[in-house]
Amino acid sequence: MTIELMEKLKEAVIEGDEVAAYECAVKALADGMKPLEIVKASIQPAMDVVGEQFQNGEAFLPELILAGDAATKALEVILQEVDGSGESIGKGTVVIGVAFGDNHDIGKNLVLAVLSAYGFRVVDLGVNVSVKEFIAAAEREKADIVAISTLMTTSMPYQRELVKLLDAMGKRDQYFVVVGGGPVTPVWTKKIAADGYGRDAKDAANLCLKMVESGKKPPFDEPMFEGALDAASSI
């Protein structure tokens, strides 16, 4: 029964069915399953499947987003049961957005979907977000990570401005700063003293996981990099 239910929950997440995912999670808890057990047996494997399907051209951005939403719905009810120790399952909170001056949202949406599936609470600030808005949202949402992406070289300086303003406000030790986007490289990440860079959506999510599981506090002395880095990464 438990195996069947976990399969059903996994399928619901893969299919992006929020209602079914919610109902399965409620039932699993009522059956006495432990929250962490549910996540490991169904939600995480489901997102691995969707991630692989995306890479293979069998699933696309909408499927990733819908699966992420279904996983979030299931996690909401699971986390309620954890009663204070939610951080052992909920990985933390990420505020994410596209830097000021830039309206390209596809990359950000991909990262958002995968982060949700990994158990992060993700607050989407949208596109064209000012540095001040990033920081205000991080404070309001009690974020662990601030993720800022851009496709435009002339919006890249806002990534540096975010780090600088956090520093100036004496808040740099409260949030990891993760950067990404087409023209962003590890060299740039290091230059602006951000904490990490992920090449694609899955890399960014893995990076965030490693950050929160590192047991360290921001800022890192050396940034973390995740993903198959090409020759451009060292430039």
Added chain:
Amino acid sequence: MQNKPDIFEILERAHTGEYCSSKDWDLKKVRGAIRRALKKYNLENVCDTENPINTDYDLADTFYKAGFEVALELGFWVDDTERIIQVSQEELENALKFAPSELLVGEGKDATLLKARTPGDPYLCKQASSLGITVSEDIYMQLVTGIAEEREVDILEAGSLTTVRGHEVLSGTPWETLMGYWHGQYHREARRRAGRPGMGAIGSISAVTDYGQFGAYGTPGGFRSTDLALILFPSEMKVDYRTLNKVIHTLNMGGMVKADSPGMIGGMPGPAEGAVVSNVACSILSYAILQNHVGGGEIYDVRYLANVNREGLWALGMVTQALARNTHILIHNIANEVSGPGTEKLLYEIAAGQATLASCGSSLSTGPRTAGGRLNDYITPLECRFTAEVTHKASGMDPKDANEAVKQLLPLYEADIKTPDVGKPYQEVYDVATGKPTEAWEAVYRKVKKEVIEMGIPLDDC
């Protein structure tokens, strides 16, 4: 009387159209409409990666029908108001009917005439070089003049600036307005220095937002109204006030709108087939809603950050054929390469992309996008020359023959698309003192050119 919505009507609809949240637009409306169209017209799983250039014109026509239907069902969603600008069938048909089928870009003897083309059309697909790779200010004039000096290049787009007089530019601020102005001045001066003062241009690639466009387009000494105004909108089927501001500014200047947004394989439209339907819809709507003069036909694969992979080329060729056979619009395409200057792979990728779009009926292509457009100064005039040569010489090719050439080219680079060799910057493959390519880079160019000729693309021998 032209019953198509003018810009006043478009702005009205941007405020009064049906409300829709961003998420519902992406996940329900766009996804649903494209899925239904693919199913209704039996277009699922028809992407033939073994034959990257389609030769079944009935299939291309079916994609057009599907895209037209999706255009009528959806319209464009406006980010600022979360409302939908829709057009009627009559308005859409009239917008396409009255769209220009010929356009002179530039002035006097240096101008270039764009014409609507069909697959295999012998009239030349014109070439604009390069895409907006960022270029350092200290070499900007030399590099851009070098591109304009390449006589095969018809129209100048060239690199973008990230600094102005040494100051870093922040987009969406007065810095961008200032940078737009100086970009326009430098660009015009480069054309003059190259001995082609009337050469047509696309501008301004440095203008990320409307601020940059206000500074660059129509200002004295900057981009002229005989140049094409570059108006990129953020995502397919989505516009915003910045986009509309750029359109209105262009029209106020008496200029010409070139508005595009690529169909994203892997994005909201899903697979390659969905991206074709989406881009047909997006392209034709841009004539009704954004008052387009030139544009439509772009494809991008978000999984590879390119479109010279098999699915990308297939979709690029298919959308071009669909639009070229069913409209007389001036199609504009981009081949998105990932390798960089100094490498053979870059030239193979260019040859595959340009042969696809030119043989399938594009009127104008812009490129190359060396090193995926990611790296500062990774662009040189030599690959711009090669891009233009292939574009022109592949123009008269039958898509069947172009397909055979592309099938030989793909195995030479496709394994490395995810981790490409980005090559070297301008300063390392060009002699900065003379503005000429190094012998090594020229040797690569000559070698690949010979190979490409043997593959069936009729370039002139070196």
